[in-house]
Amino acid sequence: MRMPRPATAVLATALGFAGILVTAPVAGAAAQAGCQYKVVWPTAGVYENPNPNSxxxxxxxxxxxxxxxxxEGASYNEYGYVLVTTDAAADGRGWVREGAVVPV
Known part of the structure; x- marks a missing residue:
């Protein structure tokens, strides 16, 4: 039986206060895929490591x-980065400046 979203949110909040780990249903495919971002700068580099010298x-x-x-996020001095998946990085993990993207 599916509960309406408001009931699910109330239940999740109540159980969360009780110290019980709760996962709520996700709204769409993008949310199911993890953290997704849209690039807003004209170009954005995907760095090997979260460091402007990388x-x-x-x-x-x-x-x-x-x-x-x-x-996941990381920072280096005043620069913030978000984790992205890429085959171009040695470990499959690349980093994009957080100012270059907005959450989807």
Whole structure:
């Protein structure tokens, strides 16, 4: 039996306060895929490591959708980065400047 969204949210909140781990149903395919972002800069580098001096392994363009199955962030000095999946990185994990993207 499916519960209406408001009932699910109330139940999840109540159980969360009780210390029980709860996962709520997700709204759409993008949410199911993990953390997804849309590139808003004209071009955005995908770095091997979350560091402005790291090698750029790929370039993404405005409107491209990037992301990963897990939500991770990192910072280097004043720069923030979000994790993206890419075959171009040695470990399959690339990093994009957080200012270059918005959540989808």
């Amino acid at each position: 090698v750029v392994v790929k370039t993404k363009y405005a409107g491209d959708i990037v992301g990963a199955s897990t939500c």
